[in-house]
Amino acid sequence: MPWQSGEPNNGDVEKSAEIELRSSDWSNFSWNDRPLDYEIQKSWYICQKPAQPPPVEGECPSGWKQFQSKCYYSGTNRISWLDADSYCKDQGGQLAKDTSDVHSFLSTEVANLDTSGCSPIWFCNLYVGLVYRPGEGYKWSDGSAVDESFMPWQSGEPNDGDVEKSAEIELRSSDWSNFSWNDRPLDYEIQKSWYICQKEASTPEPPPTQAPPPPPTEAPPPPKTERPKTAAPQEPQTTNIPTLPPCEYPVPIHNVAEGRPTHQSSDKPKKDGGSEKAVDGNKDSDLKKGNSCTWTNKEYQPYWQVDLGQTYDIYEVVITNRQDCCSHRIKNAQIRVGDSQNFEENPVCGTMIIGKMSREETITIRCGCETPMKGQYVSIQLIDKEQMLHLCEVEVMAG
Structure with a gap:
């Protein structure tokens, strides 16, 4: 307690300590006691507070x-x-x-x-x-x-x-x-x-804590020198995402949606992106130059639906996705096929559009290979998502 010589000297009262400066040399200061409510001579002061915790170390993707x-x-x-x-x-x-x-x-x-x-x-x-x-x-x-x-x-x-x-x-x-x-x-x-x-930032994986295995006490046996078998040539795999298994339909299929009545959850004002643009036969994926894609408001779970006029055997649905911008907006799209005009009552066709598939220009969703789905109505809806829905063309392939 580095009190100045003769300090403390203010008696048995509530008091504090201050750094006492008697010259311009602060290098070896000492303390002086002062009553807590001392109003005659006020002083400067020094505050302290806990330091902020160090930032959480993490990792960022390339480019971030x-x-x-x-x-x-x-x-x-x-x-x-x-x-x-x-x-x-x-x-x-x-x-x-x-x-x-x-x-x-x-x-x-x-x-x-x-x-x-x-x-x-x-x-x-x-x-x-x-x-x-x-x-x-x-x-x-x-x-x-x-x-x-x-x-x-x-x-x-x-x-x-x-x-x-x-x-x-x-x-x-x-x-x-x-x-x-x-x-x-x-x-x-x-x-x-x-x-x-x-x-x-993502938290990096901790290093493994398991000790390395002990060295072997005996030399391992020499490897066998069997002549390797020549592998049969492999057919190159498709790079489409996702990779679909081969599917041979029992009958020829063709598009039954072109020109049929459609509607969607909303129309973006002044954008001329009505629901009929998805069945006009124009597959131009540039929304602004081609003027042939649908465009809803940004809303929760927007949808689009086509009425085929009668029940068909439906094998697949092919979507032409917007490419001039924002192709990812179709992520989480789900297709339903059935005979109910209330599309939520119809069964789901194939898989949800997710991942890299959502950025492809042509997206094919199969409803069945040998056994088709039957329905008059085909709908496309973004699930659990607030977004705009763009469809540059929708082809419903039926037998």
């Missing part, structure tokens, strides 16, 4: 950068906020939260992006996960609250009115070191932007 316990990915393909939000979620994460503790890190990361092809420079703004909805205010895309003491809006922003909107990192020069935010409508298709995803 780690900061503390999270991984970040900067996407430099220009898409809408809704498409960026869907992409980040499909990667197991969300659009980045530009909070005060990661703002400097994000500044450094985006400063390293190549913006030489951006003309004008603000074509390379980056979406983050901030979203505004009338009546709810600003939240992060996962529904968590926003720290309103840190919202670095650019001067004059936000200015897009009381509509559903998002925030993007605004770039007005080549200096990213102190970027700010600009608001943008969620469904803004005219000016698209880059984006930043974030997700939790």
Whole structure:
């Protein structure tokens, strides 16, 4: 207890200790006692608090950068906020939260992006996960609250009115070191932007704890030198995902859906993506140039259905999937075939569209090889998912 000479000397009262400075030399300071409620001579003070725990070590996929316990990915393909939000979620994460503790890190990361092809420079703004909805205010895309003491809006922003909107990192020069935010409508298709995803870093597998086996006490027997048998040549396997076994149908099959009546859960306003586009005979997978794909609102479990006019023996359903953007939106699609106009009462055809299959241009779902499914109605629905549904063509192959 490094008391100054003669201290403590303030009697048997509630008191504290202070660092006593008698000269400008702090290198060997000592203590002086002082009553707790001493108002005449007040002093400076030193606080302490527990240090933050060290960040959780983890691993990030290739192309992602780690900061503390999270991984970040900067996407430099220009898409809408809704498409960026869907992409980040499909990667197991969300659009980045530009909070005060990661703002400097994000500044450094985006400063390293190549913006030489951006003309004008603000074509390379980056979406983050901030979203505004009338009546709810600003939240992060996962529904968590926003720290309103840190919202670095650019001067004059936000200015897009009381509509559903998002925030993007605004770039007005080549200096990213102190970027700010600009608001943008969620469904803004005219000016698209880059984006930043974030997700939790994965915990690496611990090293094995089992001790290695002891060395053998006897030399192992020499290997047998039997002449290897020549393997029969193998047919090359298909690289389609998933790989389907060969299937020979007992009868010729043909498309019975073209031109038949259809409907879907909703029509995206002003997008001309009606349900009939999926059975117009046009397989162009470029939604905007081909103008031949369906387009629903972003909603929970959207669906599409075709009425074949009579009951058919249905062997497979072939979907032409959108390719100019957002092919992953068809992930979790489920097909049903049956005679009930209420498609939820009809049995499921084949497997759900998952994984890499959801990015293929042509997706074939088999309802049966030798034994077909019977039905007048064929439906396609996204299961347990809030998303838009695009179908560029649907062929119902029946015998």
